[in-house]
Amino acid sequence: xxxLQTTLQSLVVGGGGITIDTITTQxxxxxxxxxxxxxxxxxxxxxxxSSSVHSRYRRRLADRTVGTTSVxxxxxxxxxxxxxxxxxxxxxxxRLPTLMASRxxxxxxxxxxxxxxxxxxxxxxxxxxxxxxxxxxxxxTMLRHIHQLPIPPxxxxxxxxxxxxxxxxxxxxxxxxVDLHTNRVLDLLPDQAQSxxxxxxxxxxxxxxxxxxxxxxxxxxITAALPTATQVVDRWHLIKxxxxxxxxALLSKRAVLRAACTPPESxxxxxxxDPFVGxxxxxxxxxxxxxxLEADISARRERHAVLCALxxxxxxxxxxxxxxxxxxxxxxxxxATVYRYLAMExxxxxxxxxxxxxxxxxxxxxxxxxxxxxQSPRQLWRMIRAQGFTxxxxxxxxxxxxxxxxKTKPRPIIHPTYALNNGRIPSAVHTAQxxxxxxxxxxxxxxxxxxxxxxxxxxxxxxxxLSEQFxxxxxxxxxxxxxxxxxxxxxxxxxxxxxxxxxxRQDEAAVRAGIAGPWSNGPxxxxxxxxxxxxxxxxxxxxLALLRIRLIAQxxxxxPP
Numbered sequence: 001x002x003x004l005q006t007t008l009q010s011l012v013v014g015g016g017g018i019t020i021d022t023i024t025t026q027x028x029x030x031x032x033x034x035x036x037x038x039x040x041x042x043x044x045x046x047x048x049x050s051s052s053v054h055s056r057y058r059r060r061l062a063d064r065t066v067g068t069t070s071v072x073x074x075x076x077x078x079x080x081x082x083x084x085x086x087x088x089x090x091x092x093x094x095r096l097p098t099l100m101a102s103r104x105x106x107x108x109x110x111x112x113x114x115x116x117x118x119x120x121x122x123x124x125x126x127x128x129x130x131x132x133x134x135x136x137x138x139x140x141t142m143l144r145h146i147h148q149l150p151i152p153p154x155x156x157x158x159x160x161x162x163x164x165x166x167x168x169x170x171x172x173x174x175x176x177x178v179d180l181h182t183n184r185v186l187d188l189l190p191d192q193a194q195s196x197x198x199x200x201x202x203x204x205x206x207x208x209x210x211x212x213x214x215x216x217x218x219x220x221x222i223t224a225a226l227p228t229a230t231q232v233v234d235r236w237h238l239i240k241x242x243x244x245x246x247x248x249a250l251l252s253k254r255a256v257l258r259a260a261c262t263p264p265e266s267x268x269x270x271x272x273x274d275p276f277v278g279x280x281x282x283x284x285x286x287x288x289x290x291x292x293l294e295a296d297i298s299a300r301r302e303r304h305a306v307l308c309a310l311x312x313x314x315x316x317x318x319x320x321x322x323x324x325x326x327x328x329x330x331x332x333x334x335x336a337t338v339y340r341y342l343a344m345e346x347x348x349x350x351x352x353x354x355x356x357x358x359x360x361x362x363x364x365x366x367x368x369x370x371x372x373x374x375q376s377p378r379q380l381w382r383m384i385r386a387q388g389f390t391x392x393x394x395x396x397x398x399x400x401x402x403x404x405x406x407k408t409k410p411r412p413i414i415h416p417t418y419a420l421n422n423g424r425i426p427s428a429v430h431t432a433q434x435x436x437x438x439x440x441x442x443x444x445x446x447x448x449x450x451x452x453x454x455x456x457x458x459x460x461x462x463x464x465x466l467s468e469q470f471x472x473x474x475x476x477x478x479x480x481x482x483x484x485x486x487x488x489x490x491x492x493x494x495x496x497x498x499x500x501x502x503x504x505r506q507d508e509a510a511v512r513a514g515i516a517g518p519w520s521n522g523p524x525x526x527x528x529x530x531x532x533x534x535x536x537x538x539x540x541x542x543x544l545a546l547l548r549i550r551l552i553a554q555x556x557x558x559x560p561p
Contacts, residue, residue, distance in 0.1 A: 017036055021034055032074070036096070043084065044102075049083075060072065060075075063110055065135060077094060079094075114126070114142055115149055116556060149549055149554075154186050157179050159208065160179060162211070162218060185551045188552075194217055202225045211233075211524070213233070213237040243433075247429055248340070253457060255346065257453060260449060261426070261452075308348070359396070369383065377400055436467070439468070459493075473485065479516040483508070
């Protein structure tokens with residue numbers, strides 16, 4: 001018993017003027033009775049020491065668990081008389097700052113445990129974890145402990161990144177500021193108003209570098225608050241915006257993409273058929289892919305007719321002089337759809353949905369072996385089964401029949417080798433993605449398709465050439481040729497890419513700093529992902545104050561035993 005008392009003396013109450021009287025143990029619970037043994041206490045108001053005891057009272061404190069056993073401490077605390085007759089506080093209770101805080105019903109160690117759990121998990125999840133660890137509490141108490149944490153002061157930042165984050169997508173946004181040297185969140189702003197950003201930035205004139213996206217609001221606010229700071233356009237946002245402009249430019253070239261997918265020698269042999277009927281023929285009940293009934297084809301035909309009518313209606317309204325917002329309201333669609341359909345000279349194509357099968361990874365190998373001379377479906381099935389294929393021989397036979405392979409007279413593949421794997425015509429989205437890839441990362445099929453597109457249309461050749469030059473500058477961090485590239489893009493292109501180049505010229509200094517400099521918004525994007533996690537943990541109900549604390553505050557240091 002003496003050894004247990006000595007151990008608890010050091011682990012629970014320490015040696016700072018507290019002596020254990022009794023220890024009562026029960027299953028999963030331990031109650032410790034102790035009293036204070038200090039001879040002198042100081043008045044918390046005037047700091048005058050006093051040894052005159054007025055009375056005693058008992059405080060009941062919950063403490064951190066020892067192993068799996070919860071601990072309760074009943075501590076007898078004394079009240080003293082203040083010997084300073086001019087002090088307004090005549091009687092005070094002795095303080096034990098290493099063990100408990102004033103007016104608290106838990107020890108400092110337990111409060112630190114609650115704060116650490118709360119920072120990681122939040123209110124209700126943190127309370128559930130604490131309950132499982134033998135430290136029962138409520139979610140409101142957990143949140144109260146989190147709000148008691150201090151926010152670390154901001155110390156003269158010199159390089160920051162700023163970006164927006166969504167309170168509610170497309171409705172309400174705030175701003176997040178991150179120190180690019182330490183990758184730590186400096187502050188959360190409640191909105192993205194220019195006045196809010198300017199007010200915050202003016203508090204820290206030491207800022208020399210500000211990384212941002214290409215939004216005009218951030219640029220204007222930084223210029224107004226810190227005119228001498230260097231603005232840096234983030235490279236990721238730069239490539240993303242360029243990809244969007246390139247995709248919009250390729251939307252009007254869908255006829256070129258379609259022509260590039262048809263081999264010239266076989267173009268005259270391809271019959272013009274209804275794509276819906278063709279889809280039913282190729283993927284019918286007995287086809288190689290999932291069954292597609294006539295009712296599904298009819299529904300898809302009706303949907304495609306609606307899209308074609310919408311395309312014609314948007315172009316008609318635009319021809320009468322209606323603006324984008326009015327057109328979107330009249331046809332009950334979004335402005336993005338209106339912009340997209342206006343960039344398309346022809347109605348949208350009907351796209352046959354692809355059903356992924358277990359045979360997909362082996363299709364290229366099957367065609368290669370068939371062309372090499374192995375024309376036995378059973379032998380091909382055995383070869384891919386050795387590679388891990390788990391399907392039946394029938395799937396191989398049907399696929400070879402679908403591709404036009406005959407045992408006696410092999411026919412050329414129906415779809416071109418540089419189209420998509422499922423035989424579809426690459427869309428503007430796919431084409432833009434392939435153009436944005438580094439040439440060394442493109443597959444042979446992708447490169448062949450882009451070469452065919454460039455050979456089929458001079459405008460597309462110009463787009464691909466300018467894209468490769470622009471991306472090469474970013475990948476090599478070389479901004480010397482930026483001015484020449486902007487001039488070439490403005491003089492040789494029209495539409496979306498032309499406007500993109502004009503906006504680059506307006507923000508050329510920040511773009512040049514983003515391409516050539518080491519700064520980026522990568523740490524900011526990472527913190528935004530973390531912020532989204534915290535918001536979803538709270539089911540979107542966390543306040544700005546709670547989000548700031550969980551993002552910025554540090555877990556409390558481990559308290560001494």
